Amino acid sequence: MANAEQALRWNGDTGRRWVAERERHHAVRRSLTPHLLRAAALAPGDRVLDVGCGCGETTIAAARSVGPGGAVDGLDLSAPALAVARESAAAAGVPGIRFVQGDAQTHPLAPAGFDVVLSSFGVMFFEDPDAAFANLRSGLRPAGRLAFLCWQDEASNEVFALAPRAVAAHATLPPGGGDGDAFTDPWRIGDLLVRAGFVDVRVEGRREPARLGSDVDDVLGYLRGTSRVRELLGRLDDQRTVERVLDALTEDLTARRRADGVWVEAAVWLVTAVAPPAGSR
Ligand SMILES: C[S@@+](CC[C@H](N)C(=O)[O-])C[C@H]1O[C@@H](n2cnc3c(N)ncnc32)[C@H](O)[C@@H]1O
Numbered sequence: 001m002a003n004a005e006q007a008l009r010w011n012g013d014t015g016r017r018w019v020a021e022r023e024r025h026h027a028v029r030r031s032l033t034p035h036l037l038r039a040a041a042l043a044p045g046d047r048v049l050d051v052g053c054g055c056g057e058t059t060i061a062a063a064r065s066v067g068p069g070g071a072v073d074g075l076d077l078s079a080p081a082l083a084v085a086r087e088s089a090a091a092a093g094v095p096g097i098r099f100v101q102g103d104a105q106t107h108p109l110a111p112a113g114f115d116v117v118l119s120s121f122g123v124m125f126f127e128d129p130d131a132a133f134a135n136l137r138s139g140l141r142p143a144g145r146l147a148f149l150c151w152q153d154e155a156s157n158e159v160f161a162l163a164p165r166a167v168a169a170h171a172t173l174p175p176g177g178g179d180g181d182a183f184t185d186p187w188r189i190g191d192l193l194v195r196a197g198f199v200d201v202r203v204e205g206r207r208e209p210a211r212l213g214s215d216v217d218d219v220l221g222y223l224r225g226t227s228r229v230r231e232l233l234g235r236l237d238d239q240r241t242v243e244r245v246l247d248a249l250t251e252d253l254t255a256r257r258r259a260d261g262v263w264v265e266a267a268v269w270l271v272t273a274v275a276p277p278a279g280s281r
Contacts, residue, residue: 052122
């Protein structure tokens with residue numbers, strides 16, 4: 001089975017944590033989602049696929065844009081996230097939404113069944129990205145649009161950079177961890193989409209303020225629960241260095257505190273592409 005490891009993660013601890021932290025994640029994305037929705041340029045009546053829809057915020061926003069004549073499918077591996085998405089859609093009372101559990105890499109999509117495929121941070125986890133984007137393209141009608149957001153690399157993106165920076169100030173870590181071959185390289189993303197048969201491929205940087213949490217303790221607790229920060233701290237030699245790193249992180253977060261929370265600068269790629277028009281395939 002493709003993406004078996006991701007299916008386990010998003011149906012296990014990672015998925016449960018994602019659901020528990022959904023308000024925080026929503027706050028982090030608040031100024032980013034409008035970039036995605038503008039790029040997707042949804043029109044009344046559009047048929048939309050939201051890939052890796054998670055708890056369904058963008059699915060519901062998309063359904064509002066396409067109106068009662070349109071239809072939006074939210075596709076995700078994660079049963080816990082989809083359960084929340086279904087509840088939220090019912091509470092929002094927006095018609096035309098269907099949530100489907102499945103792997104976007106292999107899920108059978110109706111050929112040319114969608115006008116728009118969009119994703120908010122849901123396309124970075126494919127075991128075989130070539131197969132996945134070819135599958136997504138097959139679901140788009142000729143000249144249908146693809147639009148998604150993904151993160152820039154850890155060093156450029158304060159959502160993920162704070163702890164590695166604090167570690168780097170106090171310890172030299174052996175290479176490893178971090179982005180690795182993560183889905184953050186704009187050239188690689190562009191090449192991938194061209195290989196998958198998309199045209200008019202654009203990968204554009206966007207930076208926005210993002211609220212990481214209510215206060216320093218809240219953000220520190222959140223960061224210490226992430227697998228990346230646990231991994232970083234676990235690689236330090238002794239408790240004294242761990243304490244120095246946590247002090248540096250606390251100092252950095254304190255400097256970012258405002259009356260309404262702790263803010264960082266999020267750096268994302270806004271990626272858009274088009275399925276080839278009829279007659280050019
Ligand atoms: C970082 S979360 C983003 C969720 C949501 N779009 C948001 O912006 O809050 C990534 C989502 O992608 C889903 N996902 C990961 N791999 C997937 C795959 N192969 N097919 C479908 N969904 C996948 C995960 O289950 C998770 O809900």
